Amino acid sequence: MKLYSYFRSSAAYRVRIALNLKGLDYEYAPVHLLRDGGQQLKPEYRELNPDGIVPTLIDGDNVLNQSLAIIEYLEETHPEPPLLPRAPVDRAFVRSIALQVACEIHPLDNLRVLKYLKHQVKTPDDVKDAWYAHWVEAGFESLEKRLAPDRRVGALCFGDTPTVADLCLVPQVFNARRFKIDMSRFPTIERIADHAGQIDAFQRAAPAQQPDAE
Amino acid sequence: MKLYSYFRSSAAYRVRIALNLKGLDYEYAPVHLLRDGGQQLKPEYRELNPDGIVPTLIDGDNVLNQSLAIIEYLEETHPEPPLLPRAPVDRAFVRSIALQVACEIHPLDNLRVLKYLKHQVKTPDDVKDAWYAHWVEAGFESLEKRLAPDRRVGALCFGDTPTVADLCLVPQVFNARRFKIDMSRFPTIERIADHAGQIDAFQRAAPAQQPDAE
Numbered sequence: 001m002k003l004y005s006y007f008r009s010s011a012a013y014r015v016r017i018a019l020n021l022k023g024l025d026y027e028y029a030p031v032h033l034l035r036d037g038g039q040q041l042k043p044e045y046r047e048l049n050p051d052g053i054v055p056t057l058i059d060g061d062n063v064l065n066q067s068l069a070i071i072e073y074l075e076e077t078h079p080e081p082p083l084l085p086r087a088p089v090d091r092a093f094v095r096s097i098a099l100q101v102a103c104e105i106h107p108l109d110n111l112r113v114l115k116y117l118k119h120q121v122k123t124p125d126d127v128k129d130a131w132y133a134h135w136v137e138a139g140f141e142s143l144e145k146r147l148a149p150d151r152r153v154g155a156l157c158f159g160d161t162p163t164v165a166d167l168c169l170v171p172q173v174f175n176a177r178r179f180k181i182d183m184s185r186f187p188t189i190e191r192i193a194d195h196a197g198q199i200d201a202f203q204r205a206a207p208a209q210q211p212d213a214e
Numbered sequence: 215m216k217l218y219s220y221f222r223s224s225a226a227y228r229v230r231i232a233l234n235l236k237g238l239d240y241e242y243a244p245v246h247l248l249r250d251g252g253q254q255l256k257p258e259y260r261e262l263n264p265d266g267i268v269p270t271l272i273d274g275d276n277v278l279n280q281s282l283a284i285i286e287y288l289e290e291t292h293p294e295p296p297l298l299p300r301a302p303v304d305r306a307f308v309r310s311i312a313l314q315v316a317c318e319i320h321p322l323d324n325l326r327v328l329k330y331l332k333h334q335v336k337t338p339d340d341v342k343d344a345w346y347a348h349w350v351e352a353g354f355e356s357l358e359k360r361l362a363p364d365r366r367v368g369a370l371c372f373g374d375t376p377t378v379a380d381l382c383l384v385p386q387v388f389n390a391r392r393f394k395i396d397m398s399r400f401p402t403i404e405r406i407a408d409h410a411g412q413i414d415a416f417q418r419a420a421p422a423q424q425p426d427a428e
Contacts, residue, residue: 050359
């Protein structure tokens with residue numbers, strides 16, 4: 001397998017954790033999101049990923065886009081260890097946590113949106129910073145409200161073994177910390193992210209450990 | 215089952231199509247996103263959905279958030295007719311189309327984001343309209359590039375029977391048309407959406423057919 005990735009991309013980070021947890025070897029193909037006006041926008045890369053975003057996973061002849069679709073594919077083709085629980089209602093809980101990050105926070109706070117705000121909307125830096133903080137804090141606030149009282153939550157989002165919920169949460173927390181968001185307001189999220197950070201598969205997927213880290 | 219919905223919400227629209235395709239009866243609980251400062255933000259509703267967004271599906275004791283997690287739950291608990299193909303690589307293709315809409319277009323162009331742009335960022339109306347058009351056109355452009363040459367595409371996104379890809383695409387096209395986006399630039403998407411619009415389960419899920427339609 002070959003993963004087109006950028007060390008800081010949250011979406012690529014999710015897939016790196018999944019590949020590590022499942023013990024799958026892969027070739028790392030760096031795509032620099034800032035260099036050369038954005039290598040993800042080059043025609044060669046857009047042949048593989050028309051959106052011009054990372055990650056893309058190549059598995060033999062299969063070209064796979066969208067991190068959560070890639071992770072479900074890995075789950076179906078390499079079921080062990082599972083990244084989703086067994087009962088449909090629990091799978092829905094885990095998927096909804098993952099999607100809350102992937103649909104309500106990350107799309108609003110990623111690089112291309114912040115760039116559009118700056119260059120097209122001409123948003124002043126302080127208003128852009130407030131935009132970033134607003135969406136991540138609103139998202140974490142509601143995630144915290146869902147996770148804190150739920151008896152399914154353990155050391156991680158669902159019990160003590162990693163699920164796709166943790167794969168989405170950890171990169172988003174990494175990103176929030178980089179932007180100096182005060183995580184102490186979200187104690188359950190912070191505790192889960194810190195616990196996951198001790199797990200080898202998560203550690204090896206961290207941005208600083210990637211070949212293209214700066 | 216009980217579905218908290220708003221007639222114009224794309225995310226609720228996706229779940230309505232899924233429920234109809236699977237032949238599941240449900241009670242319709244309207245949540246008006248504009249009235250009373252937004253009924254989705256009231257504490258009673260936020261007990262069910264801390265994000266304060268629609269839809270929420272109640273199935274017995276289960277409270278389910280996030281449209282794509284709800285649809286996967288319906289797929290697992292009521293497998294017929296299937297809304298995903300059988301082969302993992304095809305399931306990844308279908309899910310990636312759904313996620314391209316759900317993660318790259320819809321989160322940027324929904325009501326709460328447009329409201330935040332207007333009131334907090336103080337974006338002038340023409341810049342806000344350009345923002346809307348930018349994300350839906352960029353998203354449809356890359357979707358068109360993926361769908362047009364793919365031999366798996368038939369009358370619908372995957373062959374001739376509805377999948378979760380169509381469930382996401384059709385509401386996004388409805389939304390784009392409401393905002394006067396020229397769909398003739400995206401002929402494959404337009405053809406698929408028009409074909410799906412002939413199917414009874416899609417017709418009954420359309421905004422104009424809902425009890426809270428205006």
